Amino acid sequence: MSNRAETLAKIIEQRQPLVQSIADVEEHLRNLTNLLRSLDQRRHILKDKLDQPEVCDRLSQIDFSPLRLQISTQLEQLHQLRDRFSRPTLNIGVVGLMGQGKSTFLQSISGLTDDEIPALRGGACTAVRSTIYHQPGEPYAEVTVHSEQTFLQEVIQPYYQELELADPPKTIDEFAGTLPEFSGTDATKKSMYEHLKEDYHKHLPMYRHLLLSGAPRKLPPIPKERIHEYVAQRRFPQGELITFDHLAVREVKIFCPFKNSDVGKIALVDVPGLGDTRLGDEKLILETIGQEVDLVIFIRRPDRLRYGWEKRDTDLYNTAAEALNNLENRSFMILNHVTGTDDNMEACQKHQTSIHDKHIDVIRCKIADCSNSEETNAILDLVLNYLANNITYLDEQHARVYQKKLKELQILLNAELEKARLVWSGGLIVDDINEQGKFLRLFNKLWANLTRGLEELLDQLDIAKERDEQDIFKQQVESIIQTCKSDTGIPTEEPLNEIIARRFEEGDWQTTYAKYLHEIRNHLTRHFHAMDMGLKEYVKQAKSQVTEVLINQGNLGELTPARGSEFLKAMAEIIPDNLVRLKHAFQTLSNFEMSYKANFHYRIRPHLDNLNPDKTNLRLSASNAMDSREIKAQEIFTYLETLQEEALFKCQHALEDFYGEPGQAAFAEVEEFVDQVLRAKDVKNEWQIFLFQEKAQVWSKEFGDNQEGDDRQQWLSLVDQSIAANSLKQLQFLN
Template sequence: MNNNRSAKIASIIEQRRPLKEKIGVVKENINTLASNLRNLAECRDRLMAQVDDRNVAVRLKEINFLTIQQQIAEELAALTKLEARFSRDTLNIGVVGLMGQGKSTLLQSLSGLTDDEIPARKGGACTAVRSIICHQEGQTYAEVTIHSEESFLEEVISPYYKELNLGSTPTSLDAFARPLPPLLSGNATKNSMYDHLQRDYHQNLQQYRHLLNSGLPRKLPPIPKEEIPKYIVQQRNGLGDLISFNHLAVQQVEIFCPFKNSEVGKIALVDVPGLGDTRLGDENLMLETLGEEVDLVIFVRRPDALRYGWEKKDTDLYKSAAEALPDLASRSFMVLNLVTGDDNFVGCKHHKDTIKDKHINVVQCTIANCSKPESANEVLDLVLNYLVDNITDLDKQYASYCQKRLIEIQKVVDAELNKARTAFGQDDLDDYQAIEELFSKLFGNDKKGWWKDVAFSLQKLRSELWLTRQSPDNNLQAGIDTAIAACQKGAGILLSDSPIEEINERISVSSPFRAYADYQDELRVLLSRNFQSLDEGLKQSIENVKSQVSEVLTQQGRLGMLTNESGSNFFKSISDLVPERLGKLKQGFKIIADFELSYRGLILHRIRQHLDGLTNITATSGQSRQVDDQQNPTLLVSSSTSAEEILEALKIDYDIAVNRIKPALEEFLCEPSQAAYAMVEEFVDNVIRQEDISEEWKNFLRPLRGQIWPDEFGKPEQERQQRKAWLDLINHVANTSKSDLFQFSN
């Protein structure tokens, strides 16, 4: 039977995996919805400050985004818990009870652990941290998770500061190490809480601070059985002062050990510190544990032998647990602890008979001696058999419960979106028609309006450039003159104070062949470098013409209302504004924005062909000679060639190169003008003469008409744009709030 039960538990765990994956997808969808709702809420807040219509402002204010966002946050937290529940490798049974009721004793009897690992000694609370005890064959060991500095301050220290009104929670351990704020007022309970904060956590900080690192909580290497107590047990001396401190920094301990009933299957027992003392955070820890870590709950209650009966603290504990597990009645058992020697059987019987009167609803209430392993394991068998038979249905019910809440939220979102759609009132068709008619009139056609003005002005500019397309470019002419002057002024060795001495020195360290060739290279580099400045003039010529075109579109086309740029930057800016769907128009602006003339593309190759006279060719004979276009050498170099001969030859070579380059370049003085004309004609053809291009212009200008014609469309267009942006956001939210995106459970 037990083997079959173990197999069923393993199967149940495996069947949970697909549901966990579905929950993950739904969580991602809901996070997207939450983000879209935040955007819509921010837009609403902006519009409330902008709209002039008071009725619109009132309707916008009535849309309840805050409640929806809070509900979504709550459901995301619930889904996270559900996802964690279905991600586990074990079925978990939580053991819950007030301090001193026998909870730890029951855990000892079931797990085989002792007071060293699960303290159950008489006196005050001994178990100091949340423990998860997992059934696993082999040696007993523990995995200890230590708080980070941040989680310690948030989860452990912050509850004290809030409950005792001590001011802002310390943001660092250094801040917490300073003297505690005084407790201004409080009853005996609060005084005891303050004493607990001060005597345990504050004055002993240096004893456990070394364990708290900044960042995220960290898991220590596996801890052997004999080392477990120092992380989970709080030990005190006769005066009540702590004498063990590591547990103060512990967030959670997982203990792996073989249970006495070795055939229980893949289960874990989850223990939390006993409730009822003055240490804060235990109830929150219990709620978090039940919500995320527990599939079924065992409540432990030890009735008194003389004064027995259910008390308010019992019903409060049950209500708190029900907050974390909404179907608690189907997921909980009550164990009434029959204590040997206390003779509390009558009290146990009374509690069992009256449990329903107190609305503590559980699957079964049973009496058992928690200190006896055989009795404790009878309880565990009872619980496990129920768990195996019912957990699948319970999971479905729990998932269905979460699913229903999500569908309710989706309905609420739809209701608020419907209110949002009508916040501006119904569209006035007549007003919209009037706006469209005015836009069409202003845009015009070939005979009048914006289209006629732009088309005519661009064609006029094209005609003007056509007339000057054969004119020399002033920028290029100036650049050539400057470059030639630079060539004559900076001729290197030719203008040296002592050229003969320099050439002789060069010959002495190499040879006449090498000296002549090296000087040719240097002069060639000087010449070429002087003409690189032509690049700036070529670019400026094209930029000047682009500025002429942009001025037409800025003035007659009113596109200056869309950008402050000019020239190339103007066309790039407008191109960026044109939607991709308006491909013809966008391409036209991109062509002119990217068009340029460059020195390397237009001039360089024309200069280089006239530098051959300064290029050395090594003959097969080993002699070096220089050749011109007709292969007539300026100088035949030999080992006896003098410095004077080399200098004279270099002057001839240099003068020939300069005198050939200048007229060669002047033959191309008209090319920048021709290129500029071609650029403009290409642009005009693309943005004016293409079929249906006027419709693309219309579609481009329509959403921008309030900027283009502010006097005519300013306020009406602004309101229309506001309404359109608002409705677009609403539709975006609606697309992410469809019910099928919330479905993870059938």
């Protein structure tokens, strides 16, 4: 791989941490949206409920709906940004008006022909957006066709709206019916109507089989010789279409080896040329450039007789600039030099010297013969070298535009949230000093009781761990061992006859012996899986002990009717997301589990090796003509009994060494929980915030009848959570 190819590959790899950072910000924005929705819902409830005109008036002045819409827009844009940086290639968009040589340029680089990238004289040739990837091997294409729904929404509906043809069809059958007449006189719109009528409507039966309900779908890989069926619009001289499948195509990806194999991980994005009267081209350019390309190559073929930049050139540039910020540092202009009798070199030179006069600002404006492979690949080298040297900086500049929008939105949200905080007379967090003092006295007493209760529970579990008092698990193991002894999986009724019959099924004694070993080993391990019951019961018991302390010493029983291990799960759901340490502690303990498969299976397996025909040390003796069937069957039966007993004996003794492990694991998990809820930094503050929000339930006698205070506190709690979620740190994906 060349240095440049390595550089491009490294750039793609370096984008991945940014991709994850953007995804994290998206998650924070979704959480913020949910909080704002809750605030709006609470606002409506309070306005109808409260008998406080001043508070209701302030509530009426708050509305988070427009800001939630802005967040939704930002989420869509961040998703597009993440998709851009997630791509496995750097994409170069090739854009030009109809008939300027764009397809010829792509042919020269890729080695493809008119069959795959049509570049024919006359009208527009390329029918759909194509992306061409450098990949060794025989060329092929991945074709995505429209569903019925996307075909109607993205292709047909724009015609109905632009031409004002009444309501757009909602089903394919409706579109297949009589097409509304167009009564306008505008020549351009008349031509649009002809496209709709003569191409899409008239020939619907020819491509309708590709349009299915549901989502757009990929067709099986298309070989090189059939690619043209999906990308080219071929017509008779009179303009009538010859091929029709392209009418149903949404997107095409072509994979082929480029002539210059040293290009690295790049893709060329080909957008249908503007200039005909088919609708959707400008929207397609905006979407493609805005979402899928890192750099643009404009293709322009000056007319040798009537040259000069035209309005359509500046319109095209402005369209691209609207989609891709910093276009002046992300675009090249190629002036297509036609040789022979139509030589336009003078026109190309005139355009080259006057390009900046028209404010078409690009990195470089170069003259090249788009049909000449050597010249076009030299242009590609120039573009790739520029990408290798500048794309990291350009990526950062591009991302900063989105970061700036988020910061502006964050400022707007802060202003609205500050209004929400001041709804109750400046937004005091507690009713008054007396209420605050009462809460702190009750909290300190609860904290002392909870701390003592959890510490004493740890001492109990530690003592039980040291004494190996694991009765539940021990009894479970002993019961399983007895079951394994009574249910061995070895033939019991007329075992020799059964073994002899099995030998005729299998064909020989060795295979019969091997099959029995596999079956007995699996039979034994199935019994051990019953160990899960004891392990689960032990974990459940440990969680229930923690729950008892939280309810009895922590006074948390009124927060949920759940008890036992389910109490921890319910608490993890009740605790707000912004109380990160506290919520995580309950989630972790609630999710703690032990199982035979995870904790003991790997320790038992080595003791079963002698029941593996490839590893056993008891091999069948060589058969000879003097051996009777009964002798061989007896040998197998004896070996099976011996090996099963030996394996069970080893497993039993191994498990005896592990009797204390469930207690040790449970103690470690509970100790970690106690560390997180009592000793972690700032966790006491989180307990205060949480218990103040729930004080009416935790201390119902002291706070239960203060409905006004509860309404205010619930509102302020939501506001505080929203402010925390709206912090700039949470919404920052760039340093």
